[in-house]
Amino acid sequence: MGKPVAGGPGILTDSMITVVDTVRPHHAKRTPLMAHLPDVTRQSTLAHRTRREPPAGEPSRNARLLERAGYVGKLMAGVYSYLPLGLRVLRNVEGIIREEMNSVGGQEVLMPALHPLANWETTGRQDMDILFRTKSGSADAVLGPTHEEVVTPLLATQVASYKDLPASVFQIQNKFRNEARPKSGLLRGREFGMKDMYSFHLSEADLEEYYERVAEAYRCVFERCGLGAVTHYTYASGGAFSEFSHEFQAVTPYGEDTIYLDHGKGIALNKEIIDRYPADEIAAMEQVTAIEVGNIFKLGTRFADAFGFRLPDASGVPQSIHMGCYGIGTTRLVGAIAEILSTDDAMVWPENVAPYHCHVVPMDAGRLELAESAAQALAAAGHSVLLDDRAVRAGAKLADADLIGLPHRVVIGARTAAEGLVEYTNRVSGRTVKVPVAELAAATAA
Amino acid sequence: MGKPVAGGPGILTDSMITVVDTVRPHHAKRTPLMAHLPDVTRQSTLAHRTRREPPAGEPSRNARLLERAGYVGKLMAGVYSYLPLGLRVLRNVEGIIREEMNSVGGQEVLMPALHPLANWETTGRQDMDILFRTKSGSADAVLGPTHEEVVTPLLATQVASYKDLPASVFQIQNKFRNEARPKSGLLRGREFGMKDMYSFHLSEADLEEYYERVAEAYRCVFERCGLGAVTHYTYASGGAFSEFSHEFQAVTPYGEDTIYLDHGKGIALNKEIIDRYPADEIAAMEQVTAIEVGNIFKLGTRFADAFGFRLPDASGVPQSIHMGCYGIGTTRLVGAIAEILSTDDAMVWPENVAPYHCHVVPMDAGRLELAESAAQALAAAGHSVLLDDRAVRAGAKLADADLIGLPHRVVIGARTAAEGLVEYTNRVSGRTVKVPVAELAAATAA
Numbered sequence: 001m002g003k004p005v006a007g008g009p010g011i012l013t014d015s016m017i018t019v020v021d022t023v024r025p026h027h028a029k030r031t032p033l034m035a036h037l038p039d040v041t042r043q044s045t046l047a048h049r050t051r052r053e054p055p056a057g058e059p060s061r062n063a064r065l066l067e068r069a070g071y072v073g074k075l076m077a078g079v080y081s082y083l084p085l086g087l088r089v090l091r092n093v094e095g096i097i098r099e100e101m102n103s104v105g106g107q108e109v110l111m112p113a114l115h116p117l118a119n120w121e122t123t124g125r126q127d128m129d130i131l132f133r134t135k136s137g138s139a140d141a142v143l144g145p146t147h148e149e150v151v152t153p154l155l156a157t158q159v160a161s162y163k164d165l166p167a168s169v170f171q172i173q174n175k176f177r178n179e180a181r182p183k184s185g186l187l188r189g190r191e192f193g194m195k196d197m198y199s200f201h202l203s204e205a206d207l208e209e210y211y212e213r214v215a216e217a218y219r220c221v222f223e224r225c226g227l228g229a230v231t232h233y234t235y236a237s238g239g240a241f242s243e244f245s246h247e248f249q250a251v252t253p254y255g256e257d258t259i260y261l262d263h264g265k266g267i268a269l270n271k272e273i274i275d276r277y278p279a280d281e282i283a284a285m286e287q288v289t290a291i292e293v294g295n296i297f298k299l300g301t302r303f304a305d306a307f308g309f310r311l312p313d314a315s316g317v318p319q320s321i322h323m324g325c326y327g328i329g330t331t332r333l334v335g336a337i338a339e340i341l342s343t344d345d346a347m348v349w350p351e352n353v354a355p356y357h358c359h360v361v362p363m364d365a366g367r368l369e370l371a372e373s374a375a376q377a378l379a380a381a382g383h384s385v386l387l388d389d390r391a392v393r394a395g396a397k398l399a400d401a402d403l404i405g406l407p408h409r410v411v412i413g414a415r416t417a418a419e420g421l422v423e424y425t426n427r428v429s430g431r432t433v434k435v436p437v438a439e440l441a442a443a444t445a446a
Numbered sequence: 447m448g449k450p451v452a453g454g455p456g457i458l459t460d461s462m463i464t465v466v467d468t469v470r471p472h473h474a475k476r477t478p479l480m481a482h483l484p485d486v487t488r489q490s491t492l493a494h495r496t497r498r499e500p501p502a503g504e505p506s507r508n509a510r511l512l513e514r515a516g517y518v519g520k521l522m523a524g525v526y527s528y529l530p531l532g533l534r535v536l537r538n539v540e541g542i543i544r545e546e547m548n549s550v551g552g553q554e555v556l557m558p559a560l561h562p563l564a565n566w567e568t569t570g571r572q573d574m575d576i577l578f579r580t581k582s583g584s585a586d587a588v589l590g591p592t593h594e595e596v597v598t599p600l601l602a603t604q605v606a607s608y609k610d611l612p613a614s615v616f617q618i619q620n621k622f623r624n625e626a627r628p629k630s631g632l633l634r635g636r637e638f639g640m641k642d643m644y645s646f647h648l649s650e651a652d653l654e655e656y657y658e659r660v661a662e663a664y665r666c667v668f669e670r671c672g673l674g675a676v677t678h679y680t681y682a683s684g685g686a687f688s689e690f691s692h693e694f695q696a697v698t699p700y701g702e703d704t705i706y707l708d709h710g711k712g713i714a715l716n717k718e719i720i721d722r723y724p725a726d727e728i729a730a731m732e733q734v735t736a737i738e739v740g741n742i743f744k745l746g747t748r749f750a751d752a753f754g755f756r757l758p759d760a761s762g763v764p765q766s767i768h769m770g771c772y773g774i775g776t777t778r779l780v781g782a783i784a785e786i787l788s789t790d791d792a793m794v795w796p797e798n799v800a801p802y803h804c805h806v807v808p809m810d811a812g813r814l815e816l817a818e819s820a821a822q823a824l825a826a827a828g829h830s831v832l833l834d835d836r837a838v839r840a841g842a843k844l845a846d847a848d849l850i851g852l853p854h855r856v857v858i859g860a861r862t863a864a865e866g867l868v869e870y871t872n873r874v875s876g877r878t879v880k881v882p883v884a885e886l887a888a889a890t891a892a
Contacts, residue, residue: 045551047605047610047613048604049606070604073600073603073604075557075558075560075562075596075600076561076562076585076587077582077583077585079558079560079582080558081555081556081557081558081596081600082555082557083555084615087554087555087556090556105491108530109493109527109528109529110527110528111527112525112526112527112620113559113620113622114521114525114622114636114637116521116522132560132580132581132582133581134578134579134580134589135578135579135624136523136525136578137523137624137626137628137636139522143580154519154521154529155493158493158494158495158529159493164493167493169493169530174558174620176559176560178582178583182583190582190583191558191559
């Protein structure tokens with residue numbers, strides 16, 4: 001090496017050339033179970049940092065918490081980046097939603113954010129004020145705030161016959177809405193993650209049956225995300241599409257919406273439709289604020305008709321196609337969980353969505369070895385583990401652990417360690433026990 | 447039910463109210479292994495349709511193939527939707543890339559597509575002609591064609607000390623580039639998927655060492671995606687950033703780039719830099735066309751300097767931060783695999799990226815039961831299986847199977863079935879054998 005091979009003012013020389021032809025043969029194999037191998041992350045290796053103070057000028061409680069905890073970073077009003085811990089939460093939420101949508105026969109697809117304005121003119125929605133506008137080459141384009149204008153003509157190319165219906169497709173993808181005042185952190189972004197599903201049916205009755213199945217799957221999503229107890233299936237306005245739509249509203253003092261609850265009947269109504277309900281019954285209902293974490297709509301035949309998507313039925317007569325649409329803001333759901341399952345200085349993520357199940361926190365460097373044993377024992381039991389191996393003082397570690405908010409915490413101090421014990425806390429129930437490492441995994445399941 | 451509860455021109459009635467409070471308790475539990483359960487999809491249930499003819503006016507070979515095969519749908523020039531089969535390929539490619547980036551310590555994050563123009567003014571790149579421009583509220587904004595302008599200030603908030611370096615973060619996310627003539631299908635989109643990784647170092651030497659490790663991980667990516675044999679580590683221009691960058695160029699007659707190969711030395715050069723190499727050596731090299739499937743750059747300190755991202759070293763002296771960036775177009779890679787591993791009417795996906803491993807194709811309805819047994823036997827052996835249970839004629843099924851292009855095919859005809867056999871073909875090697883269902887899984891591994 002080192003011999004120049006270029007003649008003149010030689011620029012490319014052998015010494016600059018590296019031939020990278022060593023292909024690690026084991027990497028040519030599929031390793032589909034990698035995600036399920038023991039999962040211990042050392043906190044010192046994370047691109048992650050908490051803040052003592054909330055970010056200046058951030059009015060949103062969820063964003064203040066999540067930025068302080070190092071989950072997200074704000075790029076501009078209503079636009080956030082997801083740091084490693086925040087992305088793990090988002091991926092967990094997405095995974096739960098994906099499983100539930102698959103369970104009702106939803107097929108995953110992925111549509112673009114960049115739409116021709118022409119498609120929006122076809123449905124007459126080109127003047128919505130939340131549309132981001134741009135030019136793609138010489139064509140007017142918008143950034144998709146929703147995807148009826150794309151999914152309808154797309155499905156028309158894939159559905160050959162009435163026998164192929166019902167069909168249901170969904171995607172998890174970023175939406176763009178140029179909100180006037182995006183001050184609610186992850187709850188109302190200008191760019192945000194969303195699962196949107198669209199179903200196609202030959203009859204209204206078929207749509208209605210499917211709609212109820214999706215509503216049930218939605219309940220499972222919010223239950224699994226830890227919001228089941230506070231989330232209400234709520235009647236709301238159907239807007240331009242139908243008489244009513246339904247929202248899943250998670251009750252919290254910090255909610256943007258107002259809903260009315262009839263606990264006896266198990267009914268919830270969005271304030272926007274209470275004029276359609278008897279005043280004396282409304283007066284008897286509980287009024288609370290809530291965050292809309294999901295919504296489902298019957299769209300009727302409007303979109304399929306606009307794109308000329310009709311199918312001949314068994315007797316050859318062209319039939320209109322009925323559509324339903326079903327949305328869950330994935331990043332909004334992360335924000336709602338943070339907002340609801342937190343205090344000002346601490347979060348408690350449910351295990352299903354937590355970035356890691358367990359936080360192992362040695363109080364000093366002398367306790368690192370025992371901490372490693374504890375982490376390995378938890379990982380062997382199937383838990384994901386964050387091990388705080390940083391050289392910072394104990395108080396700072398505990399404050400960070402509160403902010404990060406993992407549901408299982410193991411604190412390893414000099415005194416308990418001397419007795420061969422570690423201190424385990426279930427942060428959901430508040431239960432704390434001192435156990436030897438060998439009994440730690442059992443303690444997390446108790 | 448049915449009793450109206452609304453007094454006046456009653457709109458909301460009990461008959462319209464459905465209380466959805468049945469939470470399936472088993473769904474409240476995590477089911478992390480669902481993705482690895484037996485995976486058999488019946489083709490009749492897919493939102494999927496092949497086309498006899500390529501789409502009109504599509505000049506790109508990969509897009510013609512992938513649209514005909516029902517993998518993608520074109521929304522506008524350079525903008526594609528991914529249908530269920532296409533998304534499965536994309537997810538497999540993303541999964542391989544994710545594993546390899548994790549293997550070199552890359553931490554996954556997710557940054558927005560919507561950027562303040564101000565960040566691009568900070569680096570002086572605000573006038574790039576491929577920038578999509580829009581307005582976010584009253585602020586000028588662009589859609590990210592790359593993310594140096596976002597990742598640099600983001601990492602500055604997460605890296606507290608020189609001890610936290612090196613750090614490397616990556617994302618898999620959609621990029622936007624307003625290409626003048628996007629005529630290459632998935633190879634050059636206006637909106638396209640990309641894995642972009644950025645590394646941060648205290649010294650050029652540390653960057654160089656990491657750069658070589660990433661180069662090796664890239665080789666593994668292309669090897670696992672089935673392009674290892676045709677992909678060359680190629681010297682290219684470093685543009686504004688450094689003397690040279692490196693591209694991973696996959697040789698194909700349909701490539702957009704021209705490269706020169708010295709098989710003896712194991713060197714490849716992009717045509718754009720051959721004036722820096724001795725003319726007689728260039729004359730002796732093989733000239734081929736190729737598709738750039740990945741590229742890696744040393745960025746120097748330019749971006750960190752622009753954002754004032756410096757860190758005091760151990761002696762307290764502020765140091766510049768050296769950055770590397772490492773890109774793989776995920777959708778481009780899907781397009782390249784399709785382009786290279788196909789004929790005009792047939793694809794052969796490598797098992798690692800195929801939407802399903804196995805295609806089970808009964809020639810008529812009488813063979814469905816045996817086909818189900820075959821599919822279950824393959825799924826039990828860990829294969830994902832597409833079962834063509836459609837009521838269409840045998841010739842159409844086989845033509846569709848060629849287009850869909852799964853690597854393992856099982857054809858079940860009346861004659862072989864009568865002998866208790868099925869016909870297995872490994873479409874990569876071309877080997878065909880007739881075996882009983884009990885020996886099918888072994889045949890796929892032979």
